[in-house]
Amino acid sequence: MKRNTWQREAVKSALDTQDAFVSAQQLHSALRDDGTGIGLATVYRALADLAESGQADSLQSTEGEALYRACTPGQHHHHLICRNCGLTVEIEADAVEQWARKVAAENGFTQPEHVVDVFGLCADCSKPAP
Numbered sequence: 001m002k003r004n005t006w007q008r009e010a011v012k013s014a015l016d017t018q019d020a021f022v023s024a025q026q027l028h029s030a031l032r033d034d035g036t037g038i039g040l041a042t043v044y045r046a047l048a049d050l051a052e053s054g055q056a057d058s059l060q061s062t063e064g065e066a067l068y069r070a071c072t073p074g075q076h077h078h079h080l081i082c083r084n085c086g087l088t089v090e091i092e093a094d095a096v097e098q099w100a101r102k103v104a105a106e107n108g109f110t111q112p113e114h115v116v117d118v119f120g121l122c123a124d125c126s127k128p129a130p
Helices: 006-016 024-033 040-052 094-106
Strands: 056-060 066-070 078-082 088-091 117-120
Touching: 006 024, 006 040, 006 066, 024 040, 024 066, 040 056, 040 066, 056 078
Parallel strands: 078 117
Antiparallel strands: 056 066, 078 088
């Protein structure tokens, strides 16, 4: 277990305020704007540790950059993610769970794990321009 430093707590607190997945650079910029002296490398390490411990979700952007979002540890969930503004909503998807177990069993796999993120446009981004 990683020790809790003030830097890690600051990164976690900043991540908790985000409604969307953010990059390490975006979070570092927000922390810098708040007056913390946390370096970018420290933000990267803290985010990786949070993801590894289950306190943050991580996904790859279309540009290949890792993006992070705070989550509740130990609760399996999926996401709806707006392609335009990045708004993210955690969702439960029982049908996906059943499908994953069924397909795994049909192919002789045991202990299936999966990640499902659904990308689209949120209600605000779907509104026609005035």
